Amino acid sequence: MSASTKPRDNWGSKLGFVMAAAGSAVGLGNIWKFPYTAGDNGGGAFVVIYLFFVIFIGFSVMLTEFAIGRRTQKSAVGAFKSTDRRWTFAGVIGVTSGLLIMGFYPVVGGWAIAYIAKVGTGLLSAPEAIGDSFGGFISDPIQPLMWMAFYLFLNIVIVMKGISGGIEKAGKILMPLLFIILIIVSVKGLMLPGSMAGLEFLFSPDFSKIDSNVILAALGQAFFSLSLGMGCMMTYGSYLKKKENLVQTTAMVTAMDTGVAILAGVAMFPAMFAFGMAPTAGPGLVFVVVPQLFAEMGGIIGLLLALMFFIGLSVAALTSSVSLLEVVVSYLIDEKGLSRVKAVITASSVMAVLCIFASLSLGGVGPTLFDTGAFDIFDLLTDKIFLAVGGMLVCIFAGWRLKREDLEDEITNGGEVKFPLFGLWYALVKFIIPVAIAIVAFMGISSGFDSGKGAIMLLGVGIIAGAALISKKF
Numbered sequence: 001m002s003a004s005t006k007p008r009d010n011w012g013s014k015l016g017f018v019m020a021a022a023g024s025a026v027g028l029g030n031i032w033k034f035p036y037t038a039g040d041n042g043g044g045a046f047v048v049i050y051l052f053f054v055i056f057i058g059f060s061v062m063l064t065e066f067a068i069g070r071r072t073q074k075s076a077v078g079a080f081k082s083t084d085r086r087w088t089f090a091g092v093i094g095v096t097s098g099l100l101i102m103g104f105y106p107v108v109g110g111w112a113i114a115y116i117a118k119v120g121t122g123l124l125s126a127p128e129a130i131g132d133s134f135g136g137f138i139s140d141p142i143q144p145l146m147w148m149a150f151y152l153f154l155n156i157v158i159v160m161k162g163i164s165g166g167i168e169k170a171g172k173i174l175m176p177l178l179f180i181i182l183i184i185v186s187v188k189g190l191m192l193p194g195s196m197a198g199l200e201f202l203f204s205p206d207f208s209k210i211d212s213n214v215i216l217a218a219l220g221q222a223f224f225s226l227s228l229g230m231g232c233m234m235t236y237g238s239y240l241k242k243k244e245n246l247v248q249t250t251a252m253v254t255a256m257d258t259g260v261a262i263l264a265g266v267a268m269f270p271a272m273f274a275f276g277m278a279p280t281a282g283p284g285l286v287f288v289v290v291p292q293l294f295a296e297m298g299g300i301i302g303l304l305l306a307l308m309f310f311i312g313l314s315v316a317a318l319t320s321s322v323s324l325l326e327v328v329v330s331y332l333i334d335e336k337g338l339s340r341v342k343a344v345i346t347a348s349s350v351m352a353v354l355c356i357f358a359s360l361s362l363g364g365v366g367p368t369l370f371d372t373g374a375f376d377i378f379d380l381l382t383d384k385i386f387l388a389v390g391g392m393l394v395c396i397f398a399g400w401r402l403k404r405e406d407l408e409d410e411i412t413n414g415g416e417v418k419f420p421l422f423g424l425w426y427a428l429v430k431f432i433i434p435v436a437i438a439i440v441a442f443m444g445i446s447s448g449f450d451s452g453k454g455a456i457m458l459l460g461v462g463i464i465a466g467a468a469l470i471s472k473k474f
């Protein structure tokens, strides 16, 4: 018997769903990735393009994913497959993205937990060593692996307990806490002398910095941060009750996610400029700036705030990564007929192996491809290619394979909810977004060849094309 004949587990309450979806969206993408990606890509100009993509592409794609998920009552692969077998590959690409993102996400999640311990055991007492300490830590072969394993274990426990039990509770309690801590960090940073240069870097766009790399990075960041392009929000939508308002839910989740990303930027850049650090500090940014800020503050308050920050970061990461694990797990349950326990063990074992490669690659250990290590390969493939192309496929599928009336019926709950912008949304999804993504991806890949990353991105496109060709076999 297939598991899908049983009635589907539902979200406990409306707020529960919004918080779980926001919990999926708000994570390392906002607090760890957004600041350093903005820093690497010129600051203000990147932020403007990112916001533009969030509003015009992110919002529409999220609404599309919720609608498809709830309509078909299926997870990523099943949603496509039940409509048209030739489209199965789009779901399979999503599940693959989930595996690959979980091939590095728990590594960084492990760092976040490790920093709770490091702060608690005296990291802040030697502020001048904080930068070197991070570099030494992530390139160590053993230590980060143990933290990664612990982090992955927490994911396994939460996802094994099922939808409304595990994910919802974790999100509801701990998300607001993180928000408050970020505000405190921002205020503290803004009080430092010289901090205004940071705000200027983040918000006054220098459009000469824009090139196709920056545009693709902004698109990738929008997808990554909103948890789009891999059927994650589709899977969440499949557990959503028929009476909920999809448009409102989408607006709330998008606003919260973007708000937290901007807030994280405001928390990081003023302090960085005040400390005289370069905005291009890379993936270590949050792990160096925040401890330094609280070390500067000193005393028990500085210590407590730093502890709370890394606890909040770990929890935000957890509520996101459980959604990634859930996509792969739902696929194994719905399509392969595995029990939840077996599905969780299978998925997380593959993820653990990928994470070992990713973590070791930061210390220069392990195989490389075009001079790029596993961590960066997984990030490049997903963030720059799979998610954007996945989002494009979702839009093409909705626009050209599903019926307009059915989408309207689903989004308006059979006419009960008003959505005056339906026509605009439909035009965006059917024509504009697919074309826009194709152009941005094409140009980004072409210019990526300057740095050798283009080859890996092209490989990603090849994988998708290959999957499309053999789609009926999945």
Ligand code: TRP
Pocket: 024, 025, 026, 027, 028, 029, 030, 101, 223, 224, 225, 226, 227, 228, 229, 230, 232, 320, 321, 323, 324, 387
């Ligand atoms: N959005 C999450 C973050 O910002 C990461 C994430 C969770 C994700 N689920 C996803 C990214 C699905 C892409 C697709 O940390």
